Amino acid sequence: MIKLFFPYVFERYLAKQIYAAFGFILFALVALFLFFDILSELGSVQGQYTLPLALLHVLLKAPSRISEIIPIASLIGSIYVFAMLASQSEFTILRIAGLDVKRGLITLVKIAIPLIALTLVMSEWVGPYSEAKSDQIRMKALGSSFSSQFRTGVWVKDRLRDENGAGDVRPGVRYVNVGKIDKDNEIRNIRMYEFDNVFHLLSIRMAASGLFDETGHWVLNDVTETRFKEIKQSDPLNPAFSSETIKRPTVTLLSDVTPQILNVLLISPEKMSIVSLGRFINHLRENKQDTQRHSIAFWKKVIYPFIIFVMLTLALPFAYLKVRAGGVGIKVFGGIMLGMSFQLFNSLFSNVGLLGSWPALLTALTPPLLYFFLALVGLRWVSKA
Numbered sequence: 001m002i003k004l005f006f007p008y009v010f011e012r013y014l015a016k017q018i019y020a021a022f023g024f025i026l027f028a029l030v031a032l033f034l035f036f037d038i039l040s041e042l043g044s045v046q047g048q049y050t051l052p053l054a055l056l057h058v059l060l061k062a063p064s065r066i067s068e069i070i071p072i073a074s075l076i077g078s079i080y081v082f083a084m085l086a087s088q089s090e091f092t093i094l095r096i097a098g099l100d101v102k103r104g105l106i107t108l109v110k111i112a113i114p115l116i117a118l119t120l121v122m123s124e125w126v127g128p129y130s131e132a133k134s135d136q137i138r139m140k141a142l143g144s145s146f147s148s149q150f151r152t153g154v155w156v157k158d159r160l161r162d163e164n165g166a167g168d169v170r171p172g173v174r175y176v177n178v179g180k181i182d183k184d185n186e187i188r189n190i191r192m193y194e195f196d197n198v199f200h201l202l203s204i205r206m207a208a209s210g211l212f213d214e215t216g217h218w219v220l221n222d223v224t225e226t227r228f229k230e231i232k233q234s235d236p237l238n239p240a241f242s243s244e245t246i247k248r249p250t251v252t253l254l255s256d257v258t259p260q261i262l263n264v265l266l267i268s269p270e271k272m273s274i275v276s277l278g279r280f281i282n283h284l285r286e287n288k289q290d291t292q293r294h295s296i297a298f299w300k301k302v303i304y305p306f307i308i309f310v311m312l313t314l315a316l317p318f319a320y321l322k323v324r325a326g327g328v329g330i331k332v333f334g335g336i337m338l339g340m341s342f343q344l345f346n347s348l349f350s351n352v353g354l355l356g357s358w359p360a361l362l363t364a365l366t367p368p369l370l371y372f373f374l375a376l377v378g379l380r381w382v383s384k385a
Helices: 009-044 051-059 062-087 090-096 101-142 259-265 274-286 292-302 304-319 328-356 360-383
Strands: 154-159 173-181 187-195 201-212 217-231 240-254
Touching (some): 009 051, 062 328, 154 259, 173 259, 201 240, 259 274, 292 328, 304 328
Antiparallel strands (some): 173 187, 187 201, 201 217, 217 240
8 A cells, every 4th residue: 555655665765754753753742732731731730620630631632732733743854854865865866866856746745645634633523522522521520611701601693583582583683692601511691682673672581501402492491581562652762662571491492503603602713623613604604793713714724734735845945955054953943943934924924814804715825825935946946056
């Protein structure tokens, strides 16, 4: 299978060297980041949340860390391999044997494919699953619940239905406030404000707790609902309203707000999977809300595999540098600086695109394309030197 994928001897040799260096550097970087995560988590160790549970909580976040670090690890690892080949004149021999720039780029594409597959597995399946398990362990031990950056909890926009919360969608809007999200997706301290199409307040619904059942409905418990109706007056400038308060033990409510959407609101878009981002963007569009930040995160996730190939391409010019151009350590340090510059520029450009409301695809695609162009320019320059 390996010989079919890498038919040439030099391809298998380069792949073996790069994968070995990549694995070592990835392990070192992940261990370093997890060490800092453990140090920051020690302050939360108390009661039932013991040190072994804290370590397990951090270790379960390792897949997400791996997906974040893979591009940098591939850049540093490939730079180290190419610098070593240049220092020992092995790459010069490969060039004499017929390895040109085009063949080198094709080989890097083949080497990047397994790394891309690893990234997708970690970021789309293993990472989100292990993150959820990690949060459940911590939440269960501490007896706490998730909450948003707002003091009042999570706010989300929903579509309006009839007075009983069922039926077809009608003109208007419903704003839902969830104070806490406990384990097993149970929500507490729920408030709902319903407005008609001219933003007249129709009702305020408050519930102590709620659960999402198998039929796709919210079952709210201990519900207090206040409904407002306008009393017809002869003077339109002096409106009058009547209110009616109803208390019910349970209310079954149809809503577009699912537990998945609530959980999405509690995490940053950059840590969500492509599928979750797509679903949440559709929800925002249906409710006529801004999707700029989530759209940028979505396209950055989609083109993330291309970034790995860009990192490998950035490393290839180091193989053409002569020994006198600097030792292996200097080249690796330069690769680290190059990787950090890309991460900083990528984050900065995303924020600028968000503030300027630039097209999401353009915002996400510009940094990797720019660095890919720089890699090609550098490769053309060193190959003719």
